[in-house]
Amino acid sequence: MTEERKIRLRIASEADAPRLLEIYRPYVEQTAVTFEYTVPDPAEFASRIRRTLEQYPYLAAEREGRMVGYAYAGRLHPRAAYDWSAESSIYVAWEARRDGVGRQLYQALEEILKAQNVRNLYACIASPREENDPYLTMDSQRFHTCLGYRKVGEFSQCAYKFGRWYDMVWMGKELGPHEEYQPDFRPFPEIRKETGRCLQLEQTGGAKI
Numbered sequence: 001m002t003e004e005r006k007i008r009l010r011i012a013s014e015a016d017a018p019r020l021l022e023i024y025r026p027y028v029e030q031t032a033v034t035f036e037y038t039v040p041d042p043a044e045f046a047s048r049i050r051r052t053l054e055q056y057p058y059l060a061a062e063r064e065g066r067m068v069g070y071a072y073a074g075r076l077h078p079r080a081a082y083d084w085s086a087e088s089s090i091y092v093a094w095e096a097r098r099d100g101v102g103r104q105l106y107q108a109l110e111e112i113l114k115a116q117n118v119r120n121l122y123a124c125i126a127s128p129r130e131e132n133d134p135y136l137t138m139d140s141q142r143f144h145t146c147l148g149y150r151k152v153g154e155f156s157q158c159a160y161k162f163g164r165w166y167d168m169v170w171m172g173k174e175l176g177p178h179e180e181y182q183p184d185f186r187p188f189p190e191i192r193k194e195t196g197r198c199l200q201l202e203q204t205g206g207a208k209i
Contacts, residue, residue, distance in 0.1 A: 007101060009108050009199040011053070011192070012060040012070055014046035019067045020060070021045050023093045032126050032136040032166050033091075035159045055187050056086065057112045057195070061101050068096035071105035073113055076122060083185040085120040086113055106147055110175055111198040116186045119176050123149065126159065127167040135162050141169060149173045 012020065021042060027033045040048070049072075052058045058072040069092035076085040088109060092101045113121060123144055128136040141151075153170035160166070 006063070007068070007104055008062045009104060010060055010062065011195070011199070012049055012058045012072075014049050016060055016067065016070075017042045017046035017049060020049075020070050020091075023067065023070065023091050026094060027091060030135070032128075032133070032159075032161045032164070033140065035126065035161055035166075037161070053188060056116075057109060057188050059105055059108055059112075059199075061092075061096075061105055063096070063101075068093045068099075069101040069105055071102075071109050073109060073118075073121070076120075084118055084182060085122065086118045088121055088123050102143060103147070108198045110173075112188070112191070112195050114175050115191050115194055115198075116188065117176075117183045118185070119174060119178055119182070120172060121175055122152070122170055122172045125169045125171060127154070127169045129157070129165060129167060133164070135164070136166065141171065144171045144173075147173070 021039065024034075024045075025039050028036050028039045049058055052072050052074060055075070056073040059070060060067050061069040061071075069090070071088065071090040073086040073088050076082050076087050088106070090102055090105055090109075092105075110121060123140075125140045125144065126136055127141065128138070149171040150173070151169060152172040155168040157165040158168050
């Protein structure tokens with residue numbers, strides 16, 4: 001892999017909202033990957049970043065100083081007993097797909113969540129009901145399968161977008177042992193200074209995910 005293809009990971013900030021919106025916009029307007037109908041404005045998106053970072057990591061991937069993807073985690077459920085489980089989200093710029101960006105974002109995200117004592121990570125993935133759907137493919141499910149996730153649930157015809165009904169698939173992965181006396185969940189600000197090793201990953205070839 002050439003020097004120009006290397007990726008740098010860092011913690012996102014509210015100031016990144018406009019560029020992250022550039023990445024997110026086509027997924028809202030042209031796909032059923034997200035079930036959001038309207039692209040949020042920069043202020044709303046910045047607020048989402050701020051709220052996430054109060055408890056969970058929000059990562060950005062850069063290549064040659066330009067962001068090419070982002071990933072973050074959030075609460076699976078507000079009840080206290082779910083503190084050791086989280087939900088992930090990831091978006092990669094269209095021009096950077098299948099170039100290793102998603103794989104590195106997920107590797108770093110998982111390592112940080114392990115440091116927070118999260119034991120289960122889940123992804124809520126839109127699923128087409130027919131082959132050759134113009135707005136949605138099976139790529140996300142294949143991506144998660146390659147990273148060790150397995151299907152753990154499915155909601156049938158639960159979402160409607162572009163005049164079509166879509167299923168929702170849940171995929172999950174265990175990040176660590178389930179102990180009788182589980183260590184407390186550690187909010188992201190508490191471990192932020194410990195995340196440097198997780199963010200030093202560089203794209204060095206291998207599987208293109």
